[in-house]
């Protein structure tokens with residue numbers, strides 16, 4: 001941390017979500033700026049001026065940056081006004097990238113991930129599980145927000161109880177922007193020096209939550225297309241009156257889950273507890289002898305859907321590991337070629 005930062009600019013930095021961890025990690029020479037939104041060639045950043053006022057700046061990025069700046073990044077501007085360094089990131093929200101490109105960072109330096117799951121069409125267990133895996137994977141605190149609770153008969157009470165079983169150890173909060181339910185509790189998560197990102201499918205009500213929290217007016221309705229709804233297309237950081245900052249990002253598709261086995265075990269803690277009792281340490285819970293997980297499904301102690309969904313996630317992780325490991329992929333291609341050659345070989349007789 002440089003001593004050129006005055007106490008007032010420290011207060012300004014706090015408005016941008018500057019936390020003690022960021023301060024400890026910062027070894028830039030100038031003042032840190034925070035990326036509000038990255039438009040591709042132009043990065044909108046905010047700086048805390050010496051008088052404590054926040055200054056908007058549109059910056060291009062210097063060539064050969066090791067990482068593309070994303071919303072939430074702390075960056076350093078050069079004398080030319082360009083972004084010339086990106087600070088190392090603490091917790092990051094990622095999703096599966098295109099083949100061969102590894103995970104893609106959607107938000108950097110976050111403290112809390114709000115997984116926003118709507119209740120208007122009933123609680124979607126698979127969605128809760130998959131978003132929770134992404135939440136745990138980020139390294140930030142995951143919180144499950146059940147939106148549109150006004151569309152249930154009991155303010156989302158039953159769904160809250162069900163969600164607590166689907167995502168053990170994660171706080172669950174039913175909310176509604178129509179009735180205001182849960183918004184005050186939500187604000188307590190969004191205090192000064194915190195950065196929060198909202199993660200959920202398109203239409204879950206993320207931007208509506210931002211508007212309800214702030215009394216702001218980010219477009220969520222009426223542009224005449226796509227059923228009259230305005231869908232968020234950029235990842236943008238918003239400064240909240242509660243003191244924290246909130247990142248609104250476009251809806252995520254379930255296939256974009258990027259996760260490790262550790263994060264899956266966090267979400268499937270009930271299954272993982274039974275797995276401890278399997279006869280073999282590397283039990284696949286798939287017809288193996290002495291499997292305590294399958295036994296628990298038979299006795300009804302573990303819902304069958306949990307095992308099914310766990311298997312699906314494991315399968316996806318294994319697929320991604322192969323895809324991202326070039327030698328494994330080369331082996332698969334070689335095998336594949338051999339198989340297809342055989343198939344093409346003309347039959348005798």
Ligand SMILES: Nc1nc2c(ncn2[C@@H]2O[C@H](COP(=O)(O)OP(=O)(O)OP(=O)(O)O)[C@@H](O)[C@H]2O)c(=O)[nH]1
Pocket residue numbers: 147148149150151175176177178200201202203204205206207208209219220221229230231232233249250251252
């Ligand atoms: N009944 C009810 N409807 C809501 C609530 N919150 C949001 N909606 C409606 O849900 C629709 C989608 O809301 P958005 O806030 O745009 O959803 P989003 O998650 O930001 O969607 P993307 O930007 O596409 O990711 C809008 O028509 C909102 O009016 C709620 O608490 N109750």
Ligand SMILES: [Mg+2]
Pocket residue numbers: 206207208230231232248249250251
């Ligand atoms: Mg939105």
Ligand SMILES: [Zn+2]
Pocket residue numbers: 275278279283284285286288290291292293294
């Ligand atoms: Zn087993």
